[in-house]
Amino acid sequence: MKHKLEIVLGIGIAAAVIVTLLFYILNAGTIELSELFSILIVIILVISAVYILWDRIKNMRKGFPAQDERLKITNYRACYYGFIASIWSAVGAPLLSGILFDYELPGHYVTAVVVLCGGLAFMISYLYLALKGK
Template sequence: MKEKIGIIIGGIVTIAVIITLVIWMTNIKTIEYVNLGSFAIILILVASAVYILWDRAKNIRKGLPAKDERLISIGYKSGYYGFIGAIWSAVFGPLIIDIIFNYELEGSRVSALVVIVSGIVFIISYLYLSSTGEKEVKRT
């Protein structure tokens, strides 16, 4: 029952995010590249979250647990990769943007960059590890 409630809440949050995106895009007078980039990144993250919710709901319908030990381990490993991506994006993101565009990022933009990069790294690593299977490392 707890797993079903989690999936229902995740679905409600996903629908709320999609409605917010639609309202945001319809209220913009002129669409610029920055808006399209933000919109595309958010859509990728929402689509990935919908896939994860669908996969968990499929497991529940089959009578399996929504998350088994393998998916929990993949979640931890993906969280670690997202954390490393956040650190490196905070360190090198402003530097690379300054070199390429000759533009210094404000603190709020650096924070947004860190959140976006860590989210994308987490989703990509989660989907990759869950589709290929996690290789177990034997420690001695």
């Protein structure tokens, strides 16, 4: 019962985020680069959340627990890889921007890069580890 409640709440939150994002896009007018990064971050996070919810629903329909030990370990590893990617992107983004473009990134761009890299690393590593089965 606990897993069903988590899945229903996850679906509700994902739907609310998608509706809010659609309202934002429709009322934004022209979208600048910083807004595009924000939209991309939200889309990546929603896609990864929907995939995780779909995987848990699939397990429950087969009669398995929503999250077994293998998926917990997969989630922990993917979170670790996302955390490491976030740390190194926080160091690397301003450094590379300064070296390659001679431009100092503002703080909100660095934050966007950190969240984007961490989210991408989590999503890619979770998909890889879940499909690999280790």
